[in-house]
Amino acid sequence: MKTQLLKKMIMVVAFFAMTSASAQLFDFESSKGGWDKEFQMASADLVIEGGRGTLACVRTTNNSTIALAPATATINAKTMNFLKLVIKNTSKSNSIRVKAQTSAATDNTANFNISAEDTEFQTYYFDLRTTTAWTAAQTANSTTEEVKLLFRGNFPTAPAVEGIIYVDSIEFLAAIPATQYSEFIQNPNFEDPTGITQYSGNGATRSISSVGAQAGLQSMKVTFTAAQTSNFWNFSNYKKTYAPGFLTGKTAIVKVWVKTNRTTAAQINVKLKTVDASDAVTANQPQVTQLTTNFTGGWEELTFSLPLLDANVEGITFFLGVNWNDPAAIPDNSAYNAVAGNNFYFDTMSATFSTTLGTAKNTLEGVSVYPNPADDVVNVNSVNGGDITVYSTVGTKVLTAKATASNYQLNVSGLSSGVYLLELVSVGKTSVTKLVIK
Numbered sequence: 368m369k370t371q372l373l374k375k376m377i378m379v380v381a382f383f384a385m386t387s388a389s390a391q392l393f394d395f396e397s398s399k400g401g402w403d404k405e406f407q408m409a410s411a412d413l414v415i416e417g418g419r420g421t422l423a424c425v426r427t428t429n430n431s432t433i434a435l436a437p438a439t440a441t442i443n444a445k446t447m448n449f450l451k452l453v454i455k456n457t458s459k460s461n462s463i464r465v466k467a468q469t470s471a472a473t474d475n476t477a478n479f480n481i482s483a484e485d486t487e488f489q490t491y492y493f494d495l496r497t498t499t500a501w502t503a504a505q506t507a508n509s510t511t512e513e514v515k516l517l518f519r520g521n522f523p524t525a526p527a528v529e530g531i532i533y534v535d536s537i538e539f540l541a542a543i544p545a546t547q548y549s550e551f552i553q554n555p556n557f558e559d560p561t562g563i564t565q566y567s568g569n570g571a572t573r574s575i576s577s578v579g580a581q582a583g584l585q586s587m588k589v590t591f592t593a594a595q596t597s598n599f600w601n602f603s604n605y606k607k608t609y610a611p612g613f614l615t616g617k618t619a620i621v622k623v624w625v626k627t628n629r630t631t632a633a634q635i636n637v638k639l640k641t642v643d644a645s646d647a648v649t650a651n652q653p654q655v656t657q658l659t660t661n662f663t664g665g666w667e668e669l670t671f672s673l674p675l676l677d678a679n680v681e682g683i684t685f686f687l688g689v690n691w692n693d694p695a696a697i698p699d700n701s702a703y704n705a706v707a708g709n710n711f712y713f714d715t716m717s718a719t720f721s722t723t724l725g726t727a728k729n730t731l732e733g734v735s736v737y738p739n740p741a742d743d744v745v746n747v748n749s750v751n752g753g754d755i756t757v758y759s760t761v762g763t764k765v766l767t768a769k770a771t772a773s774n775y776q777l778n779v780s781g782l783s784s785g786v787y788l789l790e791l792v793s794v795g796k797t798s799v800t801k802l803v804i805k
């Protein structure tokens with residue numbers, strides 16, 4: 368029996384040595400992996416939170432700490448440059464201090480900001496080389512002897528226990544993952560450390576969501592805490608450049624998955640900031656608005672066609688937003704504006720180009736639209752009927768219908784006076800007619 372036990376122990380030690388030599392990931396799915404509560408952390412236990420194995424750390428002071436015990440703290444400080452942390456921080460702590468002790472240097476520290484009072488998991492990538500202390504440790508040592516994470520900041524005078532930090536994973540990385548691109552869209556899946564950020568908008572905040580992903584682990588969530596009073600824009604701090612002439616005659620096709628808790632339509636915007644070779648903004652900066660159509664909280668994919676009308680466009684920057692209609696100027700559309708409690712999730716975006724010139728073979732012939740100008744009803748005559756979409760002149764989809772007969776009467780009584788474009792799509796061909804509403 369003793370021999371059996373000894374064999375088992377040797378196997379366990381061998382297994383542990385093998386994994387600890389290469390393991391730079393601690394996922395807390397079934398084991399603490401050497402991490403535990405340390406200085407003034409009330410407890411750090413394995414807990415399932417949001418379906419994930421986590422280390423639930425109960426904070427009791429301004430420096431509540433978890434530590435990777437010296438026996439297992441063989442993080443290769445020489446090659447590990449980044450700390451990836453996935454946490455749901457329900458405490459008020461708003462910064463993390465990373466301490467990595469080595470034989471040559473003690474308490475090499477770096478401070479990083481985190482969001483407080485989270486309702487969802489957040490992913491952080493901390494560049495440990497931003498401190499000279501870590502780089503000094505890299506120069507002097509190959510492994511750490513102890514690693515500590517201190518959850519700091521914002522500690523109230525009372526109570527003694529203040530919030531739980533659910534640590535889903537701690538990972539040390541030599542490099543952060545390469546950023547993904549879909550043409551001019553950076554981080555189209557919201558899975559990367561860099562990409563689209565909030566640009567403008569009153570009444571709303573943007574965050575990365577780990578709950579509402581359409582694909583992967585994350586999506587972008589826009590939460591309105593007050594009624595919308597302006598366009599809400601997110602902006603990609605990235606410009607894709609193209610060879611001269613490449614974009615001439617092309618249309619950008621942008622697809623975006625959207626999910627909202629609204630039970631009526633909202634307007635989603637895509638805008639392209641276009642520049643010429645000298646980085647000067649070109650005259651045509653396409654913007655298209657589409658209506659959401661899913662009112663039961665599910666995902667839908669919206670498609671935006673953005674003609675690049677300037678011949679000299681050589682750079683594109685991508686914007687995504689929630690449209691706002693000024694009730695004083697566009698009263699009919701103000702019901703589309705977001706109100707407090709509305710949220711929007713965005714995920715899985717893509718951009719491609721199609722050539723818009725030479726599309727004669729795709730033009731639907733024999734379509735007549737009358738009377739034009741019209742009051743309340745427009746007759747749409749065609750051979751086979753088809754799908755009708757009416758757009759405003761700025762590209763907003765204002766009406767859709769299915770022409771179920773070759774002579775279809777379209778009710779346009781809900782449209783304000785003005786100029787529109789009526790598109791009829793049938794058997795893969797398209798007809799566009801300028802329509803005037805009196």
Ligand SMILES: [Ca+2]
Binds near residue numbers: 395396419535
């Ligand atoms: Ca985990």
Ligand SMILES: [Ca+2]
Binds near residue numbers: 556557581584585714
């Ligand atoms: Ca995603």
